[in-house]
Structure formats: structure tokens, C-alpha cells
Amino acid sequence: MTTTDARPETVHGPHGYAKEKDAHLKRLRRVEGQIRGLQRMVEEDVYCIDILTQVSASTKALQSFALQLLEEHLRHCVAQAATEGGEEVDAKVEEATAAIARLLRT
Numbered sequence: 001m002t003t004t005d006a007r008p009e010t011v012h013g014p015h016g017y018a019k020e021k022d023a024h025l026k027r028l029r030r031v032e033g034q035i036r037g038l039q040r041m042v043e044e045d046v047y048c049i050d051i052l053t054q055v056s057a058s059t060k061a062l063q064s065f066a067l068q069l070l071e072e073h074l075r076h077c078v079a080q081a082a083t084e085g086g087e088e089v090d091a092k093v094e095e096a097t098a099a100i101a102r103l104l105r106t
Helices: 018-043 048-084 087-105
Strands: none
Touching (some): 018 048
């Protein structure tokens, strides 16, 4: 089964993050709580520098999650493609490189 996005070669299945899925969801819920906290801070007219401090903490938490996910992708998806060889490894490396470039732009 393939997705309908711009990468038709992407296959759904056990991804590199599957073993840590519950931990990842917990982490994302924590980030979601931080974002809701930011909304409350604005609603309560909290001092702008205090809000910016919390924005920074939320951003770092999300970046940390992204790096963990990227590492799992490299260890699982890219490594699996490397063992299979062929054009798939080049596609996975290119895909990972593009993801890293997007992370660096943020």
C-alpha cells in the first residue's frame, strides 16, 4: 500500500519509531501542553519576555523530538535500504538529506 502524497514510493508499515511510539506520543502531548500554556499566558497578559522564554522551551522540545525521529529513521529505514541495496538506498539518503535541510531552516 502506498500513500497518495508526493512520494508514491513511501510505504506504510513498521517505521523506525514504532518501538518508541508510546514515548513519542507522550512527548508530543507534553509539547501540546506547553503550547496550551502559551495560549493561557497570552490570555492572561503575561509579560512578553516570559512568554518568549516558554516559546523557546517549546521550540527546543519539538526540535529534540525531530532529532530523535530522524535518528530512528536513519537507523531503521535508511539502514534497511542500505542492506537491500539498489536505488532504494539513494532515495532514502536523499529523503533524509532533504529532511535535515528542512530542520536546519527552522
